[in-house]
Amino acid sequence: MTARQRPRWSELRPLFGTGAGGGRVERKLARAASIGDLRLLARRRAPRAVFDYTDGAAGDELSLRRSREGYAHLEFVPRVLQDVSAVDPSTTILGKPSALPLVFAPTGFTRMMHTEGEPAVARAAERAGIPYALSTMGTTSIERLAAEAPGGRRWFQLYLWRDREAGRDFVVRAAESGYEALVLTVDTPVPGPRLRDVRNGLTIPPSVTRRTVVEGARHPAWWIDLLTTEPLEFASMSHFDGTIAELVSTMFDPSATMADLEWLRSAWDGPLVVKGIQTPADARAVVDRGADAVIVSNHGGRQLDRAPTPLEVLPEVVDAVGDRAEVYVDGGIMSGADVVAAVAYGARAALVGRAYLYGLMAAGERGVDRAAQILRSEVTTTMALLGVRAVADLRRDHVRRRTD
Ligand SMILES: Cc1cc2nc3c(=O)[nH]c(=O)nc-3n(C[C@H](O)[C@H](O)[C@H](O)COP(=O)(O)O)c2cc1C
Numbered sequence: 001m002t003a004r005q006r007p008r009w010s011e012l013r014p015l016f017g018t019g020a021g022g023g024r025v026e027r028k029l030a031r032a033a034s035i036g037d038l039r040l041l042a043r044r045r046a047p048r049a050v051f052d053y054t055d056g057a058a059g060d061e062l063s064l065r066r067s068r069e070g071y072a073h074l075e076f077v078p079r080v081l082q083d084v085s086a087v088d089p090s091t092t093i094l095g096k097p098s099a100l101p102l103v104f105a106p107t108g109f110t111r112m113m114h115t116e117g118e119p120a121v122a123r124a125a126e127r128a129g130i131p132y133a134l135s136t137m138g139t140t141s142i143e144r145l146a147a148e149a150p151g152g153r154r155w156f157q158l159y160l161w162r163d164r165e166a167g168r169d170f171v172v173r174a175a176e177s178g179y180e181a182l183v184l185t186v187d188t189p190v191p192g193p194r195l196r197d198v199r200n201g202l203t204i205p206p207s208v209t210r211r212t213v214v215e216g217a218r219h220p221a222w223w224i225d226l227l228t229t230e231p232l233e234f235a236s237m238s239h240f241d242g243t244i245a246e247l248v249s250t251m252f253d254p255s256a257t258m259a260d261l262e263w264l265r266s267a268w269d270g271p272l273v274v275k276g277i278q279t280p281a282d283a284r285a286v287v288d289r290g291a292d293a294v295i296v297s298n299h300g301g302r303q304l305d306r307a308p309t310p311l312e313v314l315p316e317v318v319d320a321v322g323d324r325a326e327v328y329v330d331g332g333i334m335s336g337a338d339v340v341a342a343v344a345y346g347a348r349a350a351l352v353g354r355a356y357l358y359g360l361m362a363a364g365e366r367g368v369d370r371a372a373q374i375l376r377s378e379v380t381t382t383m384a385l386l387g388v389r390a391v392a393d394l395r396r397d398h399v400r401r402r403t404d
Helices: 009-016 024-031 035-045 048-055 062-072 117-128 142-148 164-176 195-200 210-218 220-228 244-251 258-267 280-288 310-321 336-344 354-386
Strands: 074-076 091-093 096-098 102-104 132-134 154-158 181-185 272-277 293-296 326-330 349-352 399-401
Touching (some): 035 354, 048 195, 062 074, 062 310, 074 336, 074 354, 102 117, 102 354, 117 132, 117 354, 142 164, 164 258, 258 280, 293 310, 336 349
Parallel strands (some): 132 154, 154 181
Antiparallel strands (some): 091 096
């Protein structure tokens, strides 16, 4: 006969909801086991147009799909019996320590995803021990973010402005507010065609129409947040008096050239990162003009559809640049395993945009913390399963492309 015993209180406690499980949001976040799960929570919380603005990409979204498939087609080559009792996922980025080979990428309109916005992302990045880049299109100003996350590694992302003096003003403000690096985005001579936004009739900020009121009934928490907190605006450009379309056309300069990069190099003393590099030739050209790092990126597929797949171009760019500059990669990264693959393929670090935005949209700052936690745990576990103790030991022969 089976011997029986009385159940322990610690085993029953969760049934009575008196455990240390926290509130409803904490429980939902704890049950999100992957960035994909956070994406599903985000889709439930945010109105469709806002979710689609974040989740979507340009044209037929081929670039984004291929970026994700690039990672899916990689296979890890593990070594066994390697003593991975202590795995250290830390590295250096721009010569300073970073707890992970990871950076939170610049994203515009972040307070639209959740009213806690950029300060939440910056504080979560600080807690995770990684850098965060504030976008020029941010909904929190350069100065405010510095005040809200004074201890974090803050970078500032810039476009080459049509009006060079306006561009210089940003450079001065970033320097005065203690930003560590400038990130110049170069893949946006004009805005990319975002078809989901057109179909959804997205306006920025979102406006209250009959359609949004009906939608609002399904996402009340998001709308209450929007209507009862500070208005959404391009906070670093609050003096700008014009429509969004006018703003974008003054901000993106289709006539910018490599000579403008030299101008920016002379205006900024700190590290300069060029984002949106898609060929080895361009990587060499911007490094020749003083870039300290390049980001192999197609803007998460949001600009040129059918652009090169960043992961595939990465090894060529690394070879072209050598040790003259650091090389980072972004686009389509949805897990810590993807981050490890990117580093093994030659990147010093990877950037993620949507991965943390899904967390933010799902639950504000706590959601970004959860995204960072998931990525960290996946990086560490993947390294251990690969038989690698330190980031510096990740090599190209730890990954290979499947041909099927
Ligand atoms: C909603 C959203 C807004 C973005 N806004 C900017 C921006 O203002 N400036 C910029 O350089 N990149 C911007 N990006 C691109 C990201 O910096 C990054 O390159 C991209 O998100 C990486 O792909 P992933 O989202 O698949 O990780 C944005 C991306 C998203 C998803």
